[in-house]
Amino acid sequence: xxxxxxxxxxxxxxxxxxxxxxxxxxxxxxxxxxSDAVTPYHTNPAALEKVSGDNAERLLPIMSDLLNTPGTLxxxxxxxxxxxxxxxxxKYRELTxxxxxxxxxxxxxxxxxEQFQKMNQKNLQILSELFxxxxxxxxxxxxxxxxxxxxxxxxxxxxxxEGQSLRNRVRQLYNEYQLQEExxxxxxxxxxxxxxxxxxxxxxxxxxxxxxxxVQTQRxxxxxxxxxxxxxxxxxxxxxxxxxxxxxxxxMISGLYSGADTGHTQVEIFIDSEKEAEIITDLNGYYQYxxxxxxxxxxxxxxxxVAETSVYSDITGFNVKPLDTKLTLLxxxxxxxxxxxxxxxxxxxxxxxxxxxxxxxxxxxxxxNAVTDGKGNYSAPVxxxxxxxxxxxxxxxxxxxxxxxxxxxxxxxxTRSTELLTPDGSSxxxxxxxxxxxxxxxxxxxxxxxxxxxxxxxxDRRTTRIPETRDTSDTGRDSSAxxxxxxxxxRDAPLPAFEDQExxxxxxxxxxxxxxxxxxxxxxxxxxxxxxVRLSLEHSESLTPRELCTKSRDFSxxxxxxxxxRRYEIVRYSGTLPSADDRDELGSAFSATSxxxxxxxxxxx
Amino acid sequence: MMKKRIAVLALIIWLVLIIAxxxxxxxxxxxxxxxxxxxxxLIIIExxxxxxxxxxxxxxxxxxxxxxxxxxxxxxxxKIMEILNR
Numbered sequence: 051x052x053x054x055x056x057x058x059x060x061x062x063x064x065x066x067x068x069x070x071x072x073x074x075x076x077x078x079x080x081x082x083x084x085s086d087a088v089t090p091y092h093t094n095p096a097a098l099e100k101v102s103g104d105n106a107e108r109l110l111p112i113m114s115d116l117l118n119t120p121g122t123l124x125x126x127x128x129x130x131x132x133x134x135x136x137x138x139x140x141k142y143r144e145l146t147x148x149x150x151x152x153x154x155x156x157x158x159x160x161x162x163x164e165q166f167q168k169m170n171q172k173n174l175q176i177l178s179e180l181f182x183x184x185x186x187x188x189x190x191x192x193x194x195x196x197x198x199x200x201x202x203x204x205x206x207x208x209x210x211x212e213g214q215s216l217r218n219r220v221r222q223l224y225n226e227y228q229l230q231e232e233x234x235x236x237x238x239x240x241x242x243x244x245x246x247x248x249x250x251x252x253x254x255x256x257x258x259x260x261x262x263x264x265v266q267t268q269r270x271x272x273x274x275x276x277x278x279x280x281x282x283x284x285x286x287x288x289x290x291x292x293x294x295x296x297x298x299x300x301x302m303i304s305g306l307y308s309g310a311d312t313g314h315t316q317v318e319i320f321i322d323s324e325k326e327a328e329i330i331t332d333l334n335g336y337y338q339y340x341x342x343x344x345x346x347x348x349x350x351x352x353x354x355x356v357a358e359t360s361v362y363s364d365i366t367g368f369n370v371k372p373l374d375t376k377l378t379l380l381x382x383x384x385x386x387x388x389x390x391x392x393x394x395x396x397x398x399x400x401x402x403x404x405x406x407x408x409x410x411x412x413x414x415x416x417x418x419n420a421v422t423d424g425k426g427n428y429s430a431p432v433x434x435x436x437x438x439x440x441x442x443x444x445x446x447x448x449x450x451x452x453x454x455x456x457x458x459x460x461x462x463x464x465t466r467s468t469e470l471l472t473p474d475g476s477s478x479x480x481x482x483x484x485x486x487x488x489x490x491x492x493x494x495x496x497x498x499x500x501x502x503x504x505x506x507x508x509x510d511r512r513t514t515r516i517p518e519t520r521d522t523s524d525t526g527r528d529s530s531a532x533x534x535x536x537x538x539x540x541r542d543a544p545l546p547a548f549e550d551q552e553x554x555x556x557x558x559x560x561x562x563x564x565x566x567x568x569x570x571x572x573x574x575x576x577x578x579x580x581x582x583v584r585l586s587l588e589h590s591e592s593l594t595p596r597e598l599c600t601k602s603r604d605f606s607x608x609x610x611x612x613x614x615x616r617r618y619e620i621v622r623y624s625g626t627l628p629s630a631d632d633r634d635e636l637g638s639a640f641s642a643t644s645x646x647x648x649x650x651x652x653x654x655x
Numbered sequence: 656m657m658k659k660r661i662a663v664l665a666l667i668i669w670l671v672l673i674i675a676x677x678x679x680x681x682x683x684x685x686x687x688x689x690x691x692x693x694x695x696x697l698i699i700i701e702x703x704x705x706x707x708x709x710x711x712x713x714x715x716x717x718x719x720x721x722x723x724x725x726x727x728x729x730x731x732x733x734k735i736m737e738i739l740n741r
Contacts, residue, residue, distance in 0.1 A: 071685065078684055081682065082681060483739050487732040491732055497728070498725050501717065
């Protein structure tokens with residue numbers, strides 16, 4: 051009764067434990083510092099220790115370098131040393147990449163370090179562009195000298211106009227760079243960083259702008275005073291309405307060509323010195339072209355036209371203002387093994403922004419590109435591993451006149467079960483993965499079956515070759531043992547009874563060549579019966595060889611019995627066939643023990 | 656009987672060691688715990704089981720181990736799916 055109770059208690063306890071374990075099977079990581087945060091506002095500092103150790107020490111020197119490098123870069127641009135400037139720019143790019151990685155590794159999102167990193171990214175973009183514009187401006191200077199010598203007013207006009215475009219761009223860049231100064235210096239002072247070089251770079255940048263403007267003004271004046279600049283082929287007018295706009299605004303560019311042959315003249319329109327369109331004037335020399343503001347950064351842009359007769363229009367321009375945008379992200383939905391992130395990208399007044407590239411960012415690290423469709427909607431599949439993730443849609447493109455936008459952030463807890471199964475519970479993995487899984491599970495099932503069979507085989511092997519004897523007294527454990535496998539002769543032959551010691555030895559001699567196991571067992575049973583009678587032992591059938599030996603410890607036949615039992619165990623349990631000497635030794639040990647038993651009996655009698 | 660006690664004691668020590676190291680590493684993972692338990696029990700059974708006889712308390716444990724091997728295969732399969740889904 052007591053045993054049943056304890057078994058029931060163990061069973062109930064086991065079921066409770068199994069239930070508790072099963073409830074955590076979906077997310078087997080019960081605890082780790084990363085999963086410790088119960089709210090997004092709490093981070094276990096222990097989780098940061100692994101990465102923060104060396105990295106935190108590297109942070110301040112990198113920040114200091116990031117403040118110093120623009121100083122030398124802009125200084126080299128000021129002195130037109132483009133080779134050194136190129137090296138500085140590469141170094142600046144490398145440092146920016148380092149701080150990007152550190153901000154991710156140290157999980158410093160939302161901190162001043164992240165602000166510093168973002169401002170540096172923008173500075174890098176501005177300075178990269180400044181490098182390109184300055185290089186092109188230098189090229190124009192070389193071309194200008196060459197074509198001045200050749201006295202080619204058409205080319206010089208083209209150079210001047212392109213220079214004008216570059217001047218606008220450099221000025222625009224300077225304005226952006228200036229806006230960065232105050233917040234960056236403020237953040238840097240919080241870290242007690244020296245900003246002298248960075249502030250000097252602002253001054254040098256201003257000097258670059260001044261130099262470019264001086265050169266460009268001089269170039270324009272020289273063009274106007276150039277003999278033969280007024281073309282003999284006529285004049286070309288140009289105007290643009292409206293003169294400023296935002297994203298998707300349609301500008302009307304028009305003008306009149308007057309000259310000797312005004313009708314059906316080809317006119318090329320250049321925006322920022324790049325050819326935008328070729329149009330043909332009407333019979334009166336009038337041309338018109340509508341241009342939609344899309345793929346261009348905010349700021350001033352130059353515009354001019356050239357007739358096929360190399361007649362240049364005056365240079366004019368238009369201003370592009372940034373459009374405030376709104377980016378939404380719907381709650382991500384699970385589909386096809388991934389999370390579908392969709393939403394819309396519009397202007398503040400709701401007009402859709404079509405064919406625009408944006409990014410879906412998971413955990414502030416991995417970026418997946420998405421493009422808006424004709425209605426301003428976008429959709430991107432995101433693969434997530436088990437754990438807690440954040441998802442956000444982000445738009446930032448300085449080359450478009452659209453203000454940066456970020457959607458709301460969603461936090462998703464991906465458990466293993468949700469990762470591997472669809473909501474309806476069906477597996478949605480590809481066939482190859484499924485095949486691999488089936489193979490692995492099949493292999494594990496085969497391994498467990500093999501294990502079971504192997505252990506069963508071991509038991510079988512251990513219990514084989516223990517033949518049944520006709521000894522009716524030996525009905526204990528051994529009587530249930532199967533007959534020796536493959537030993538047909540011993541199975542068929544009738545086993546003799548070991549009635550007395552003489553008889554037992556005869557039978558042993560007879561059997562030992564055919565079935566030694568059975569013969570040895572017969573001797574043991576004979577001895578066990580005799581000793582049990584002599585010592586009045588109860589339940590003699592259940593005595594093991596060692597138990598028999600222990601019980602005979604105080605008698606004179608003990609030493610010979612021990613000798614017999616030692617050999618008997620080897621023969622009986624090792625499963626190997628003993629040598630001829632061992633067989634004889636077993637027989638002699640039996641005889642000696644029997645002799646001692648007789649003597650013991652006579653003494654007591 | 657002695658062997659049985661030693662086996663139980665060895666298994667308990669092994670499991671306590673695993674838990675202790677998991678606590679030190681600040682990560683409690685059921686999967687790792689299960690796999691290490693399986694390894695431990697396999698080794699202990701191989702050491703405890705006699706060359707000549709199989710005690711009663713070990714006879715049915717082999718079914719538990721066989722089930723453990725299948726669960727181990729399932730864990731491996733899940734891990735592979737997890738890696739392939741990345």
